[in-house]
Amino acid sequence: MQILQLKDTVAFMSYRKVALLLSIVLMLASVFSLATNKLNFGLDFTGGTLIEVGFEQTADLNKIRAIMETNGFDDAVVKFYGSSRDVVIRLATREGVKAEMLGNQVLDILQSGTGDKIDMRRIEFVGASVGDELAEQGGLAMLTALICILVYVAFRFEWRFALGSVIALFHDVLLTLGLFSVLQLEFDLTVLAAILAVIGYSLNDTIVVSDRIRENFRKIRVGGPEEVINISLTQTLSRTVITSITTLLVLAALFFQGGALIHGFATALLLGVFVGTYSSVYVASSIALALGISKEDLIPEVIEKEGADQEEMTP
Amino acid sequence: MLNKYPLWKSLMVLFIVAIGAIYASPNLYPEDPAVQLSGLRGVETTAATLDTVKSHLDENNISYANIAMEKGQVLARFKNTEEQLKARDLLDDIMGEEYSVALNLTPATPSWLASIGGTPMKLGLDLSGGVSFLMEVNMQEAIVKVQKSLVDDFRTGLRGEKIRYRSVKNTNDSINVQFRNAEDLEKAETFLSKQNRDLLFVSNEGNLTLSASMTEQKLKETREYALQQNITIIRNRVNELGVAEPLVQRQGKKHIVIELPGVQDTAKAKEILSATATIEFRLVDTEGDLGAALNGRVPGSSQLLKERNGQPVLLKKRVMLTGDHIVDAGSSFDEYSRPQVNITLDSAGGNKMSSNTKSNIGKPMATVFIEFKPTDRVDSEGNTIFEKVEEVISVATIQARLGKTFRITGAGSQAEAHNLALLLRAGALVAPIQIVEERTVGPTLGAENVQLGFQAIMLGFGLVFLFMLVYYRAFGIVANLALGANLVMIIGVMSMMPGGAALTLPGMAGIVLTVGMAVDANVLIFERIREEIREGKSIQQSIHQGYDAAFSTIIDANITTLIAALILFAVGTGPIKGFAITLSIGILTSMFTAVVGTRTVVNAVWGGKRLDKLSI
Numbered sequence: 001m002q003i004l005q006l007k008d009t010v011a012f013m014s015y016r017k018v019a020l021l022l023s024i025v026l027m028l029a030s031v032f033s034l035a036t037n038k039l040n041f042g043l044d045f046t047g048g049t050l051i052e053v054g055f056e057q058t059a060d061l062n063k064i065r066a067i068m069e070t071n072g073f074d075d076a077v078v079k080f081y082g083s084s085r086d087v088v089i090r091l092a093t094r095e096g097v098k099a100e101m102l103g104n105q106v107l108d109i110l111q112s113g114t115g116d117k118i119d120m121r122r123i124e125f126v127g128a129s130v131g132d133e134l135a136e137q138g139g140l141a142m143l144t145a146l147i148c149i150l151v152y153v154a155f156r157f158e159w160r161f162a163l164g165s166v167i168a169l170f171h172d173v174l175l176t177l178g179l180f181s182v183l184q185l186e187f188d189l190t191v192l193a194a195i196l197a198v199i200g201y202s203l204n205d206t207i208v209v210s211d212r213i214r215e216n217f218r219k220i221r222v223g224g225p226e227e228v229i230n231i232s233l234t235q236t237l238s239r240t241v242i243t244s245i246t247t248l249l250v251l252a253a254l255f256f257q258g259g260a261l262i263h264g265f266a267t268a269l270l271l272g273v274f275v276g277t278y279s280s281v282y283v284a285s286s287i288a289l290a291l292g293i294s295k296e297d298l299i300p301e302v303i304e305k306e307g308a309d310q311e312e313m314t315p
Numbered sequence: 316m317l318n319k320y321p322l323w324k325s326l327m328v329l330f331i332v333a334i335g336a337i338y339a340s341p342n343l344y345p346e347d348p349a350v351q352l353s354g355l356r357g358v359e360t361t362a363a364t365l366d367t368v369k370s371h372l373d374e375n376n377i378s379y380a381n382i383a384m385e386k387g388q389v390l391a392r393f394k395n396t397e398e399q400l401k402a403r404d405l406l407d408d409i410m411g412e413e414y415s416v417a418l419n420l421t422p423a424t425p426s427w428l429a430s431i432g433g434t435p436m437k438l439g440l441d442l443s444g445g446v447s448f449l450m451e452v453n454m455q456e457a458i459v460k461v462q463k464s465l466v467d468d469f470r471t472g473l474r475g476e477k478i479r480y481r482s483v484k485n486t487n488d489s490i491n492v493q494f495r496n497a498e499d500l501e502k503a504e505t506f507l508s509k510q511n512r513d514l515l516f517v518s519n520e521g522n523l524t525l526s527a528s529m530t531e532q533k534l535k536e537t538r539e540y541a542l543q544q545n546i547t548i549i550r551n552r553v554n555e556l557g558v559a560e561p562l563v564q565r566q567g568k569k570h571i572v573i574e575l576p577g578v579q580d581t582a583k584a585k586e587i588l589s590a591t592a593t594i595e596f597r598l599v600d601t602e603g604d605l606g607a608a609l610n611g612r613v614p615g616s617s618q619l620l621k622e623r624n625g626q627p628v629l630l631k632k633r634v635m636l637t638g639d640h641i642v643d644a645g646s647s648f649d650e651y652s653r654p655q656v657n658i659t660l661d662s663a664g665g666n667k668m669s670s671n672t673k674s675n676i677g678k679p680m681a682t683v684f685i686e687f688k689p690t691d692r693v694d695s696e697g698n699t700i701f702e703k704v705e706e707v708i709s710v711a712t713i714q715a716r717l718g719k720t721f722r723i724t725g726a727g728s729q730a731e732a733h734n735l736a737l738l739l740r741a742g743a744l745v746a747p748i749q750i751v752e753e754r755t756v757g758p759t760l761g762a763e764n765v766q767l768g769f770q771a772i773m774l775g776f777g778l779v780f781l782f783m784l785v786y787y788r789a790f791g792i793v794a795n796l797a798l799g800a801n802l803v804m805i806i807g808v809m810s811m812m813p814g815g816a817a818l819t820l821p822g823m824a825g826i827v828l829t830v831g832m833a834v835d836a837n838v839l840i841f842e843r844i845r846e847e848i849r850e851g852k853s854i855q856q857s858i859h860q861g862y863d864a865a866f867s868t869i870i871d872a873n874i875t876t877l878i879a880a881l882i883l884f885a886v887g888t889g890p891i892k893g894f895a896i897t898l899s900i901g902i903l904t905s906m907f908t909a910v911v912g913t914r915t916v917v918n919a920v921w922g923g924k925r926l927d928k929l930s931i
């Protein structure tokens with residue numbers, strides 16, 4: 001079976017100005033949204049207390065809110081979680097109260113207030129300082145990842161590719177964060193993990209394309225850099241599409257089957273894989289091209305195993 | 316010949332996959348309900364304990380599957396949970412004073428598998444249910460305490476050298492000594508800097524002060540010590556909670572992670588974790604009549620306490636020294652290779668000890684461990700009532716006038732000496748700790764997460780399986796074989812990893828993601844083979860070229876993903892670490908199965924034959 005049967009080279013790079021414009025607009029929109037809407041940080045980052053309880057029948061949120069209010073928790077955010085029988089209650093960090101005792105206290109209030117049988121599913125308490133540290137560490141982790149990758153790709157390929165792929169990664173991370181901000185999806189630790197996985201995935205894509213570009217620069221004697229890049233992108237296109245499909249398939253499985261706890265994770269990766277696929281085609285390659293990648297940059301490094309079949313393959 | 320592997324290479328691949336499968340197999344066996352007994356505070360579990368447990372169970376007609384010693388604990392397995400619960404209650408009643416009795420689910424791994432180290436994967440708290448705490452050590456307090464003891468040291472030291480000073484004070488980050496004249500200042504600086512090589516001294520001739528601050532090294536050591544001490548104490552207390560397989564681990568520079576699987580009553584756990592303990596040295600009342608005391612006639616100046624083994628001891632009420640003077644305690648061996656406990660006191664403690672032991676040489680001295688344990692009762696304000704529990708942990712004869720450092724010999728076995736040292740250190744907690752994060756997962760949610768994770772893996776796996784089969788036909792089957800082998804190997808490696816590597820819900824997501832991404836290597840290879848065929852190469856040439864050309868790409872692509880995963884591992888905690896672990900393992904195993912594994916199968920099926928068409 002074959003999804004894409006491409007006879008001719010697709011002139012990807014001729015659309016690069018349009019793509020560039022699109023990327024810039026989306027990135028600016030993300031920055032704008034992150035600045036105004038901010039991210040809807042989860043408990044991991046903000047600190048506070050979260051209680052998830054399970055009811056035997058559909059829970060009455062208004063009643064729960066009223067119970068919380070009469071007991072002095074006016075700031076309680078009460079929401080369904082996953083199903084209409086699961087409810088999460090989130091409380092901000094409060095001063096003077098032993099926060100780690102809050103969870104059990106709320107559980108007691110609900111138990112006596114509703115008179116229903118309540119199943120404690122999860123209580124989480126995060127101190128404010130921990131959240132701050134985590135946000136700092138998370139940011140640092142992303143930065144370290146980008147730098148390590150920059151160094152590795154520069155070492156294995158060429159600085160233009162390295163810069164191109166890192167900008168592509170930055171682009172992917174920013175757009176994913178932007179989408180989380182626009183949609184006001186909760187940003188917790190698992191989402192942070194997903195974004196680091198997006199970095200891994202998107203890079204995977206970019207490397208495959210860059211690898212082919214390098215190979216073709218050595219193999220194809222005619223045509224300028226733009227044409228070589230177009231040929232490489234066309235050759236790798238069906239692999240790019242198929243891998244995206246398999247990854248999206250498993251992510252869909254996670255999204256629909258993984259349960260509420262893993263929802264944010266799956267969402268971030270779904271978005272990230274879309275953006276990552278696009279960026280490996282357009283962002284990384286067109287930046288390498290814009291930086292003036294040429295045959296000469298890649299020729300000196302001769303890899304022997306490719307020398308053997310060079311003549312056969314030259315068109 | 317092209318595309319033929321020598322036999323040994325194929326066998327090697329098969330062997331590696333088989334090893335993975337063997338170590339993954341313990342996960343297929345169900346778990347037995349069990350009760351585990353481990354000694355509390357220095358009590359050792361021995362074969363005798365085993366027999367006691369057996370006889371208690373037999374007497375009460377509780378049937379068990381088997382009882383054995385495992386890793387220094389007595390483990391009794393039962394056929395059903397009913398018997399298990401009965402046994403727990405019984406054993407806790409009879410032996411609960413000296414042993415921690417905990418419910419456990421023990422894997423029913425066959426003995427041949429267990430003997431080669433086969434164990435099932437550990438489940439993270441989000442899957443098993445339970446509570447995890449993140450505790451923060453108050454480092455500021457630890458440093459202040461050390462400074463305070465230095466102030467005492469300075470005072471005694473200067474007095475001993477007859478150097479006159481006006482005052483010794485500790486400020487935020489240094490200790491300032493004020494003198495009356497420059498001569499004393501100079502003498503003091505020479506003396507103190509010789510005594511305290513880990514301090515930095517700066518003298519100010521103008522206002523006649525000498526200020527000492529801790530070196531970076533000393534500060535680091537102080538923090539490290541505070542953290543280690545807290546970990547030791549928490550381990551000790553966690554053991555009392557009667558939790559099977561608790562985890563106490565440092566995290567970063569000032570945090571401690573505590574994971575208690577299966578615990579639901581977090582209030583109780585928190586109280587025990589934050590209970591306070593102290594140590595007292597007291598003289599044994601050798602004149603008092605022990606027999607009379609046992610009958611209720613305890614002399615007014617004495618108190619009747621019990622030793623570990625239940626032996627009663629009559630102690631003087633007067634306290635010779637309290638534990639907050641203990642700076643350090645450790646175990647080692649004396650000149651006859653007998654275990655001993657070395658104790659270091661601060662200088663004030665040294666002086667007290669010295670004057671208190673001077674007139675008591677030859678008399679026995681007892682070490683009393685005092686703990687404030689929470690009870691089930693509450694006072695009128697709803698606060699838990701703490702019960703003071705005193706226990707004699709050692710009785711030793713004073714051989715000489717004791718000073719700042721002394722040792723206790725005759726503590727029994729090396730393990731006992733080690734335990735005594737731990738307890739002595741527990742007496743003086745250098746830095747208070749605070750709960751900064753707490754996560755409790757109920758048992759229903761845990762079980763649900765396992766189910767959801769499992770379903771997601773199966774669904775994701777199935778979808779990719781189907782897609783590859785339709786898209787690549789015969790080669791799709793090969794890729795699917797590799798995918799299956801990969802899944803088995805991830806589970807095998809996860810099961811092999813000692814400690815730390817628990818399977819979490821994000822970890823399961825990591826497995827799902829790996830399944831999706833692992834086929835990428837095969838897609839790369841297969842697409843390349845198709846390309847080569849289209850260019851008109853022979854089938855065998857195409858297969859060879861396909862694998863060769865895709866190889867370096869696969870390596871590069873995987874290494875960069877591995878970099879991201881490793882960074883995540885370094886930064887993440889708990890569940891996130893679980894994700895990083897499965898992702899990293901998945902990347903490594905998938906490179907093996909997708910490249911070497913598929914090549915072996917492809918070579919065996921298609922290699923070296925004259926082919927006109929390929930089912931790809």
